[in-house]
Amino acid sequence: MKPQTITEKILSNHSGRSVYADELTIVNVDGIMATDTTAPMAIKAFQEMGSRVWDNQKMWLVLDHAAPAPNERIANLHKLMRDFARQQSIKLYDIGEGICHQIMVDQDHVRPGQIFMGADSHTCTYGALNAFSTGVGSTDLAGIMLTGKTWLKVPRSMKVVLSGSLRPNVSAKDVILFLAGQLTIEGATYQSIEFEGEVVENMTLASRMTLCNMVIEMGAKAGICHPKGLTLPYDWTPIVADPNAVYDSVLRYDLSELLPQIAFPHSPDNVRNVQAALGTPIQYAFIGSCTNARLEDLQVAAQLLKGQKIADTVRLLIAPASNQVFMDALADGTAQTLMEAGARFITSGCGPCVGSHLGVPADGETVISSTNRNFKGRMGNPNANVYLSSPAIVAASALKGKISLPD
Amino acid sequence: MVFSYGDNIDTDRIIPGKYTKTLDMSQLAAHVLEDLDPAFKDTVRQGDVVAAGFNFGCGSSREQAPIALKMAGVAVVIARTFARIFYRNAINVGLPLLEIREHDIAPADSLTYDLKTGQVTNHTKQKTYQAAPMPQVMIDILNEGGLVAYLKKNGDYKI
Numbered sequence A: 001m002k003p004q005t006i007t008e009k010i011l012s013n014h015s016g017r018s019v020y021a022d023e024l025t026i027v028n029v030d031g032i033m034a035t036d037t038t039a040p041m042a043i044k045a046f047q048e049m050g051s052r053v054w055d056n057q058k059m060w061l062v063l064d065h066a067a068p069a070p071n072e073r074i075a076n077l078h079k080l081m082r083d084f085a086r087q088q089s090i091k092l093y094d095i096g097e098g099i100c101h102q103i104m105v106d107q108d109h110v111r112p113g114q115i116f117m118g119a120d121s122h123t124c125t126y127g128a129l130n131a132f133s134t135g136v137g138s139t140d141l142a143g144i145m146l147t148g149k150t151w152l153k154v155p156r157s158m159k160v161v162l163s164g165s166l167r168p169n170v171s172a173k174d175v176i177l178f179l180a181g182q183l184t185i186e187g188a189t190y191q192s193i194e195f196e197g198e199v200v201e202n203m204t205l206a207s208r209m210t211l212c213n214m215v216i217e218m219g220a221k222a223g224i225c226h227p228k229g230l231t232l233p234y235d236w237t238p239i240v241a242d243p244n245a246v247y248d249s250v251l252r253y254d255l256s257e258l259l260p261q262i263a264f265p266h267s268p269d270n271v272r273n274v275q276a277a278l279g280t281p282i283q284y285a286f287i288g289s290c291t292n293a294r295l296e297d298l299q300v301a302a303q304l305l306k307g308q309k310i311a312d313t314v315r316l317l318i319a320p321a322s323n324q325v326f327m328d329a330l331a332d333g334t335a336q337t338l339m340e341a342g343a344r345f346i347t348s349g350c351g352p353c354v355g356s357h358l359g360v361p362a363d364g365e366t367v368i369s370s371t372n373r374n375f376k377g378r379m380g381n382p383n384a385n386v387y388l389s390s391p392a393i394v395a396a397s398a399l400k401g402k403i404s405l406p407d
Numbered sequence B: 001m002v003f004s005y006g007d008n009i010d011t012d013r014i015i016p017g018k019y020t021k022t023l024d025m026s027q028l029a030a031h032v033l034e035d036l037d038p039a040f041k042d043t044v045r046q047g048d049v050v051a052a053g054f055n056f057g058c059g060s061s062r063e064q065a066p067i068a069l070k071m072a073g074v075a076v077v078i079a080r081t082f083a084r085i086f087y088r089n090a091i092n093v094g095l096p097l098l099e100i101r102e103h104d105i106a107p108a109d110s111l112t113y114d115l116k117t118g119q120v121t122n123h124t125k126q127k128t129y130q131a132a133p134m135p136q137v138m139i140d141i142l143n144e145g146g147l148v149a150y151l152k153k154n155g156d157y158k159i
């Protein structure tokens, strides 16, 4: 048999035959998910085609994008989702339980080697688990709800080898921002990025999620981490590429000298060293999103803010990735440290990341955010400037009132 | 009429996230492209064309983006390349796309096009362009008017 990439192996396992890059195939899907942005349309499309979801144990719904509901229109969409979940006996995660991607991983709804499709572009996050996951639109999701399958073109793979060891205050976010800057916003269009190397091997699951989360910012269909170094609380079979598997390109970076990175407005590939932005006054700092709001992210921020107060010209909002993350941060004192420093917690969910509610910036304001996108208007106001960076840089900047490196 | 934009037009600019939570599709057309081109929604007419550069529709998986364009009356989007989720979504909701690497379509140009052959004629510049071929499954979905109609008819995917 011809050697295969990780991507080709996983897709072959779900196609009932060996498939290779550029082939069209129909795959069986192991799990699907939709949110309050995408589920109402998916449900509507599904109901035009069928009555029962193909497998109600393989579908989950999450209220996270505008939850709790900021207005009656969205409240009615939430109700529509709750009603559908009850009628189909599908598990629905209600307001405040967390961001869809964090929940899918935390609750073991996705496992290594699986194919998972979510009606949200950052579904690529679960590549952290050595799985193939990607985002689809509402109607595509409805098609899977009906058939348990979908069609796709097997993506070509790009191998990214990350060697060396990261300096202090340099994290997975800096690595993926750096890569976005290198590859640009369309540099990996329709490819699957397979990450490997010492830097990946040393990453926690949370950091691997941060890494895979932003591959869509380069147009990639999926991002998958090599399983080496990943420990999980259950038995699983790691999937690695065959020697001589065909990669469209192989990129190698020694990251030992990588400095903290930041994306300037208004594109996540507009990336430079943080040095280039030092001193820029900010009014609003946000730690949240499926990119960087896990316990390790909150702990980094707490460490930098411990015993200090953020600048009085700044508001610092934190939306933990899930209620579980919030409870963990309460249990180990992280949350209290952050609150004493002046941070304010908001309901776990997407909130400010997508500009639906819970913290929209004003005209002319500058925001530093741990999220993944800073397109014009992304946080709800096209007249604000949003910089993207790691939780460490967000916390250090909140402390000084201007974009800063940790002391 | 042709509306022409640059590269990397992301879904936040096609329809901002704050307007996406609705099942009232006419609401989407009321805000389409408003941060990029505030005049668009009031000047666009049924049958108009949107032309763009590389990576049109990058960013979110929100299907509201192609629906907003379709609801506003856009008959076809021509771009040098499309972001992949947007491409699938557009076909699934029945918004035709033509991917033409080398085009120099400008706002004042007068165009005719044939969705079947993928050929576009620019009468102003006296040029023709050829769109990249689509996978057969997408042609079938588009010909049915979208994925819902396709699955209603076939019950399953065929490649």
Ligand code: SF4
Pocket (backbone or CB within 6 Å): A065, A099, A100, A101, A120, A122, A288, A289, A290, A291, A349, A350, A353, A354, A371, A372
């Ligand atoms: S946190 Fe932001 S990027 Fe992540 S799923 Fe929510 S809206 Fe999307």
